[in-house]
Amino acid sequence: MGPPPAHESRAQTEDSGGWAGSLGALSRRYDLGALAPIIFFILLIVGFSAAEPVYFPTADNFTAILNNGAVLAILACGLTVVLVVDEFDLSVGASATFGGSLSAVLDAQANWNLALVILAVVGCGIVIGLINGILITKFRIPALIATIGVSSLLVGFSLWITDYRVIFTGYSEAFTQLGRWSLGGIQAPVFYLLVCAILLAIGLRYTATGRHMHAAGGNRAASRMSGIRVERMVVAAFVISAVLGALAGMVYTARQASLTPEFGVVFLLPAFAAAFLGSVTLTRRTFHILGTVLGVYLIETGTVGLLIFGAPAFTQQLFAGAVLILATIGARYRGRDSGA
């Protein structure tokens, strides 16, 4: 017998187990643990504002954080779906690399029409997701290995099609606008994120497929015995993750109007950190879209704050790494006692 397994905040009747003393009682009553990341987020903003009152708490700065975090958040939302079905996608960063490289090559070098570029990127995302999903469900390769392998393939292909070169000229106006148009200072990626996040959040909570994904993530065998086609759910989750990863890579490239092959790999760690942090935000231990988005912006705020504070560049790595580890400990401590 361990602590009871984790669940969404709807199950408020749950006894949170071995918490001691009055803090435990308080936490049972108000579920402070689920609010901890948000409290931390607020403290972070207050702290940076107090430390850098001139540069940090400005409208421009907050808008910049919003704009800069959006691409990562799109990618992390896709990853969240894979985590919901209790799998891993370590290739999501490489999907971004490949989506970005492909779009750069097709636009800047082959001068394809924008719509065709987008179609090609989405199509490749679907193929990447199918490959991941089939390796895992049909060939029963552990997700860790399968997605590392696919990740390496994707980086290889990206270097191949870009010929190892940084592509910084030749982009069409339409393509760069895809990542740069803005409304009241808020740039395109934020609006894309909004659409993706709302669709996924609704999909996960209010559709039968979303329910089946949650069920498959919670107990494969029971889901299968209840007539849920678990393998399809897993494949679908990987497809969503890869498509969003590839699209995020394309939007990133368009916004920068420059492509460095391999850029996407830096998204991987913060995306995981954000999703794990999100899974213990507002819920006991469920991956959910709102949590992931909050997680991304917490990390982004921390990173920007540290930059303004003048901390050396490596502090950002320390920050993201610390968040990932703390969030995972939090998830385990508050979460289910077995599996995972």
Next chain:
Amino acid sequence: MPGHPAAGPVEAPDGEPILSFREVTKSFGSTVAVNQVSVDLVAGEIHALVGENGAGKSTLIRVLAGDYTADSGEIMLNGRAVRFTHPREAIEHGVGCVHQIPMFVPNLSVTENLLLGVPYERRRAGLIDWRAEHRAARADLAEVGLTVDPRTALETLRAHERQLVAVARALKRGLIVLVLDEVTASLSEPEVRILHQVVRNLRDRGVTIIYISHRLDEIFRLADRVTVMRDGKRVATLAVEGLSQKEVAGHIVGTAIDHLFARKTTAVAATREQPVLAVRGLGDGKLDDISFDLQPGEILGVSGLGGSGRTRLLHCLFGVHGFSTGEILIDGKRCRFRDAADALAAGVALVTEDRQEDGYVQTLPVWQNVTLPWARRFSRFGLLNLAEERKTAAESTARLDVRMPAITALMTQLSGGNQQKAIFSRWIANPIKILLLDEPTHGVDIRSKAQIYEIIRSLAGEGVAVIIVSSELEEFEAMCNRVLLLREGKMIGEIEGEQISKDAILHTLLAEN
């Protein structure tokens, strides 16, 4: 109990008690789990401890074993007050516990598992002398009648053999009191017999045994005395001889239970020209030429010892296990399901044996588990109507009297019986033709058991055809119109109507075997 060796003579409780609970009380928050419980156990008796889930049996045992510390009261062992604060202390004082699923490291050898937590003492030149350890282990295993090779990995042993290894492990440490907690829950009948014999031998050697089981028949076969607990209190301690199951059941639930196990079946219209299910010559390499018909509203039992292919038959019918020969006809139409989804679409449902393993999803609340197989039905224009879904689940669970903190609670917060009723409530608001039940009352308390019998009868009354696989032979007697007997994948007999009895089934199953 007819057909079984008599449970030895009742030790008069006037012997010097070896173990006494004296007004032991243990609370969790405002819940008094064990309330002023006093009971004396004498040396060399098998003392059954029964009660519904939540009656306080486990808590009492865990206080004894040092998992919990009592709030008040004391425990006397061999005339001395003891107060264990850690399970290790209890073991050192001769109190051993074996649980339903013994704690082992499955991939280590039997010897290594026997020695878990104790130093390896047989050494040669500072290194572990494995030959000597294995030899010692073989002797330990012989004490409980096991002849398995101690060098094999524990996971290769059968369920009852693992239980016996756990007993041997407890024995090694100078056993005075042995607690057996639901050890037969997942054993087949012959395995249960072997285990019971070992327990009797231990008693005859003077070990005091506390035996916890949901299966009342076991208590009558094995125990000398029985203590019944209800709502944290001890309600009775009785000599088993001369006692009836009904009396014990009455003490357990607090009211007289009439006809709990009484036979109650409804007549089936056997004259219907087409059975809802027809199985013809079904075989899969293990199952061999299984054929039978099933009428709507009929309750068919499938009985057989472990390894007879009972569960496999259900899995074939449910589409989660393939078959190589024969055919399955539903309403006269040939069916070949690829998976459970196909079976459910055709109106065939399965309640699995092991709820935790494949019965429900731990991370989803009760209502979503109730609607799990057919959540799609609440989808309008692609979106689930959650309010409607939750309401339907609430109504279904209410009809089956599922006790839970809230419909949004997690399944794991429910007792075994209520979990099982929640799983049954899946089929209340959803029409099905055939319900396959694999050990439908596995690990369920007695009140829920009676309720589940009623649920099964009423589903059959509505025309659902039911197939029950069970190790508890009384269930066939209580509910079935017909029982198929399987042995090693083959049908070896069929018993109908009033002929169905535990003895008749056992007689056929064990004949010339």
